[in-house]
Amino acid sequence: MGQLQKLKSSFASTGIQIRAVILGSREDAQKVKKKAEVEIDIIGDEDGSFIDQFGLRDKQGNPFTGEDVARAAKFLVSSSGQLLWFNYSDNYRVRIQPRELLRITTKALSPM
Amino acid sequence: MQFMMHNQNQNKVPRVKSFVIFGVIPFAFIAHIAIGFLAGTQKQWPLIEIIAISAALFVLFRMWIRSRSILGWLGLMNFSAWFLTGVFLWWTQIYSSYPAANSNLRIGDFLSNGPNDFDQIVIDQKLAPSNGETEKPRSGFSRTLPSNEKDLTIDEFSPNNGLKVNSKYDVPSSQLSLSEIDRESALTSSYQATLFVFLRGWW
Numbered sequence: 192m193g194q195l196q197k198l199k200s201s202f203a204s205t206g207i208q209i210r211a212v213i214l215g216s217r218e219d220a221q222k223v224k225k226k227a228e229v230e231i232d233i234i235g236d237e238d239g240s241f242i243d244q245f246g247l248r249d250k251q252g253n254p255f256t257g258e259d260v261a262r263a264a265k266f267l268v269s270s271s272g273q274l275l276w277f278n279y280s281d282n283y284r285v286r287i288q289p290r291e292l293l294r295i296t297t298k299a300l301s302p303m
Numbered sequence: 304m305q306f307m308m309h310n311q312n313q314n315k316v317p318r319v320k321s322f323v324i325f326g327v328i329p330f331a332f333i334a335h336i337a338i339g340f341l342a343g344t345q346k347q348w349p350l351i352e353i354i355a356i357s358a359a360l361f362v363l364f365r366m367w368i369r370s371r372s373i374l375g376w377l378g379l380m381n382f383s384a385w386f387l388t389g390v391f392l393w394w395t396q397i398y399s400s401y402p403a404a405n406s407n408l409r410i411g412d413f414l415s416n417g418p419n420d421f422d423q424i425v426i427d428q429k430l431a432p433s434n435g436e437t438e439k440p441r442s443g444f445s446r447t448l449p450s451n452e453k454d455l456t457i458d459e460f461s462p463n464n465g466l467k468v469n470s471k472y473d474v475p476s477s478q479l480s481l482s483e484i485d486r487e488s489a490l491t492s493s494y495q496a497t498l499f500v501f502l503r504g505w506w
Contacts, residue, residue, distance in 0.1 A: 192500075192502070193340070194342070195500065202498065203494075206493070206494055206495035206496060207494065207495065207496050207497070207498050208494040208496075208497050208498070209497075209498045209500060210497050210498070210499050210500070211499075211500045211501075211502050212499055212500065212501050212502065213501075213502045213503075213504055214504075215504070219504070223502065223504060231500075233502070242501065244414070245406060245408065245501070246406030246407070246408070247406070247501050249401060249503070252503065253504065254398075260503045260504055261501040261502060261503060261504075262401055262501060262503070263501060263502065263503055264501045265498060265499065265500050265501070266498070266499040266501075267496055267497070267498050267499075268414050268496060268497050268499060269495065269496045270494065270495055270496060270497075271413075272413050272414040273411060273412070273413050273414070274408060274409070274410055274411065274412045274413070274414060275410065275496060276410065277408060277410070279401075279406070280401070281347075281400060281401055282347060282399050282400045282401065283399050283401065283503055284339060284344075284345040284347075284395065284399045285344060285345060285346065285347050286344040286345075287344065288342070288344055292498075296496075296498055300495055300496050
């Protein structure tokens, strides 16, 4: 998140806004935002309906409480609601480098 | 007397040496986590860390074999080193792995459902109709451009976040929003797309 935060303006200049999503309430989202110390908006998907659309619910993924969590993933959705690009990770440690993410998403957006 | 002190110093040297070598393992562990925070990603197989840990294990094991006692300081060091290595491998290769993805999304699908709590914006869940395709799309998605897309009015459609907002959009002024400013800009700015970054949580 910190790395994405640094590139937020670069994403914005290419016409992409960033929205982080967690499975939880608004208060949970605020906690995550405070903890991460980022200005990226974090959305709390309280009942998980949005996350379920993407098939991203990691059942009992919270090691402390056993609650469901969202699986780490990135989705690029156009302003018309079309899915332009997405990426799942098989391992939550392994993610796309933010600069690589910027390059790929810019490329995915360019045919529009 | 001098002979006894000399022997004590000789015993301390391998103890310090073994401790330093053992320290490579937690250091590699911490470095791996730090790299994740700093670089924003980690490798599936952290080769440098694994090589460093393997070298430390080898040297510690050799020191243990050469020592006179099986139990004792070096035995404890070796046991701790193997335990830490096990934890490292378990975390990087097993615990942090997800089961197979439960998604049948494709590039080009249309998102028509939004989160019901999007900075207090109530999202209308318009199901976009599938245009002549026999395959039933996943709930909230359609495979092709919805035929009623052009019928949407500006009040029904937010051009910036990829989500359709209905007339129920109502934010009580007394409630604290995560991003009051951005909520406003979401309706007026000209973003072409939204990158949704799904997070596990704070841990």
